[in-house]
Amino acid sequence: MSDPSPLEARGLVKRYGDLVAVDHVDLTVDRGDVFGYLGPNGAGKTTSLRMLLGLIRPTEGNARLFGRDPLVDGARALDGVAGFVEGPRFYPYLSGRRNLRLLGDLDGGVASSRIDEVLDIVELRDRAKDRVGGYSHGMRQRLGIAASLLRDPQLLLLDEPTTGLDPAGMRDMRGLVKRLASEGITIMLSSHVLAEVEELCNRVAIIRKGRIIYEGRLDELLESAGGGYVLRTSEPERARTLLLAHGIDGAELEQGEVRFQAEPAAVEAVSIALGQAGIGISALVPRVATLEELFLDMTEHEAVA
Amino acid sequence: MTRVYRWEVLKLLAQKRTYLGLGAAMIVPLIFVTVLILKTGGPNDIPLGRYIRQTGLATPFVVLFFMSIWAFPLITALVAGDIVASESHNGTLKTILTRSRNRGEIFAAKILAAFTYTAVVVFAMGTVAFVAASIEWGFNDLTSLSGTTVSAWHGLGLLAASLAIYAWPMAAIAAFGLFLSTVTRNSAAAVVGTLMWALLMQLLGVLPGTESIRPYLLGEQFQAWHGFLRTPADWTPIVRALWVCALYVGAPLAVGYLVFLRRDVAGE
Ligand SMILES: Nc1ncnc2c1ncn2[C@@H]1O[C@H](COP(=O)(O)OP(=O)(O)O)[C@@H](O)[C@H]1O
Ligand SMILES: [Mg+2]
Numbered sequence: 001m002s003d004p005s006p007l008e009a010r011g012l013v014k015r016y017g018d019l020v021a022v023d024h025v026d027l028t029v030d031r032g033d034v035f036g037y038l039g040p041n042g043a044g045k046t047t048s049l050r051m052l053l054g055l056i057r058p059t060e061g062n063a064r065l066f067g068r069d070p071l072v073d074g075a076r077a078l079d080g081v082a083g084f085v086e087g088p089r090f091y092p093y094l095s096g097r098r099n100l101r102l103l104g105d106l107d108g109g110v111a112s113s114r115i116d117e118v119l120d121i122v123e124l125r126d127r128a129k130d131r132v133g134g135y136s137h138g139m140r141q142r143l144g145i146a147a148s149l150l151r152d153p154q155l156l157l158l159d160e161p162t163t164g165l166d167p168a169g170m171r172d173m174r175g176l177v178k179r180l181a182s183e184g185i186t187i188m189l190s191s192h193v194l195a196e197v198e199e200l201c202n203r204v205a206i207i208r209k210g211r212i213i214y215e216g217r218l219d220e221l222l223e224s225a226g227g228g229y230v231l232r233t234s235e236p237e238r239a240r241t242l243l244l245a246h247g248i249d250g251a252e253l254e255q256g257e258v259r260f261q262a263e264p265a266a267v268e269a270v271s272i273a274l275g276q277a278g279i280g281i282s283a284l285v286p287r288v289a290t291l292e293e294l295f296l297d298m299t300e301h302e303a304v305a
Numbered sequence: 306m307t308r309v310y311r312w313e314v315l316k317l318l319a320q321k322r323t324y325l326g327l328g329a330a331m332i333v334p335l336i337f338v339t340v341l342i343l344k345t346g347g348p349n350d351i352p353l354g355r356y357i358r359q360t361g362l363a364t365p366f367v368v369l370f371f372m373s374i375w376a377f378p379l380i381t382a383l384v385a386g387d388i389v390a391s392e393s394h395n396g397t398l399k400t401i402l403t404r405s406r407n408r409g410e411i412f413a414a415k416i417l418a419a420f421t422y423t424a425v426v427v428f429a430m431g432t433v434a435f436v437a438a439s440i441e442w443g444f445n446d447l448t449s450l451s452g453t454t455v456s457a458w459h460g461l462g463l464l465a466a467s468l469a470i471y472a473w474p475m476a477a478i479a480a481f482g483l484f485l486s487t488v489t490r491n492s493a494a495a496v497v498g499t500l501m502w503a504l505l506m507q508l509l510g511v512l513p514g515t516e517s518i519r520p521y522l523l524g525e526q527f528q529a530w531h532g533f534l535r536t537p538a539d540w541t542p543i544v545r546a547l548w549v550c551a552l553y554v555g556a557p558l559a560v561g562y563l564v565f566l567r568r569d570v571a572g573e
Contacts, residue, residue, distance in 0.1 A: 054402075056569035082403070
């Protein structure tokens with residue numbers, strides 16, 4: 001038998017009264033994955049992660065971390081696993097360092113030098129003496145990562161780690177995730193931002209209203225969604241006619257822009273043609289599908305299927 | 306387990322309310338002694354109240370009586386009612402439950418920490434009362450509840466034993482506080498609820514018609530120490546307090562434990 005997957009969920013269901021927060025979710029995260037768990041607010045990401053970490057009991061189904069079930073094996077199921085759901089929380093009346101010391105002791109003790117190390121990684125060393133009560137959201141988020149790293153995890157579960165951060169904080173957090181992934185840590189991170197998942201993850205599951213509507217490689221998904229191109233010009237009507245004449249079917253006008261799908265070679269060809277026709281181009285850029293468009297796309301597929 | 310317990314104690318030591326309770330337990334006897342210094346007369350209708358100016362040993366017993374009504378229950382509830390709920394409030398339950406400790410271990414450490422606090426509060430009150438009163442009235446022989454004379458040093462031993470047996474019904478209040486703290490997830494509700502419960506227990510003890518069950522009510526156990534102060538010692542109330550309080554401690558803790566073990570930790 002091969003090693004058990006870092007993370008496996010089978011038929012996870014969580015009901016709150018009539019609301020089905022998580023509806024028969026299956027997930028498999030393989031070693032070395034940076035797995036994106038993508039879905040809009042309220043889709044059930046946090047609830048799924050809570051079940052995976054053993055914080056709440058599934059109504060049905062089960063979760064396994066390296067083959068162990070948090071409900072059966074208790075804290076032992078979290079061996080080699082670390083992470084947080086929603087914003088990481090700490091004792092506000094203790095300093096950052098004391099919080100880490102406490103959590104390290106709950107894991108069986110940790111050397112001071114290791115605490116310094118993880119504080120350095122998240123760049124909190126100089127604020128470690130201050131009480132967490134005075135930390136900003138971003139600092140708490142980084143302390144959450146530090147607390148997770150103290151466990152030397154093989155699997156890291158991060159629930160929307162960049163939500164609520166300012167742009168610089170987001171960039172740093174994404175850099176940190178990349179760095180940890182490159183060190184060989186398997187990561188599952190939830191997000192409601194497609195671009196973020198695109199930047200960080202190799203595999204993705206998309207959840208909507210508690211149900212997984214896609215699970216697989218991210219590049220395949222984006223290909224199938226066919227981002228296409230956007231053309232901005234002062235003469236969109238004429239440009240569209242020209243594109244159609246060049247065999248680019250489906251070129252359409254939307255919000256004063258021309259949107260179309262084509263191979264790169266065809267795009268080059270029409271750009272020359274546009275110039276020759278005297279149609280100025282202010283922008284011709286590849287278009288990234290938004291999460292909403294992906295959803296639209298997939299629901300259409302669902303309807304067809 | 307020692308590590309988890311140690312951190313529960315350290316957390317208490319880092320919070321204001323701990324010192325609020327502990328401080329109150331130490332200031333009350335000081336106020337009591339000061340008032341008796343400034344005024345004539347004394348609490349003559351209270352056990353040992355008549356001897357309050359004979360020896361510093363009498364004061365801690367008299368203060369025990371006064372504080373058992375609501376002060377000690379409140380001081381205990383303040384911390385025990387908060388010890389699980391504050392984790393819910395701070396959202397730290399999810400933080401500590403995703404480390405390498407089982408829920409049972411965390412809960413057990415909280416029980417021990419709450420009991421430690423309770424015992425410390427009772428003994429702190431006893432010590433302050435004894436020292437302050439002895440400075441004023443001397444460390445003299447004590448007249449027992451049977452009217453016999455007990456040597457000062459023997460009296461000190463009886464005081465220690467009395468404080469220990471007194472801490473046991475206090476532990477029952479702490480246990481109820483822990484239970485409410487777990488179930489309500491709300492510190493204020495748990496503190497107030499625990500105090501109400503302690504007052505209700507006392508009220509039951511003075512209502513007419515409760516005579517037959519009175520020895521088994523919690524309020525009654527606060528007087529178990531009287532047994533030590535009789536010559537010869539009367540073990541009946543002491544033994545009864547031991548097992549009656551064990552039930553008052555065990556029942557809420559068992560329910561609290563089961564709830565804590567199974568409950569969903571979401572958004573806390
Ligand atoms: N403890 C709870 N009680 C009741 N409903 C809940 C609870 N937790 C989550 N929900 C509901 O479950 C759904 C999924 O929530 P959540 O998992 O937090 O979504 P996400 O993390 O994807 O934003 C939401 O409709 C939310 O209101
Ligand atoms: Mg969420």
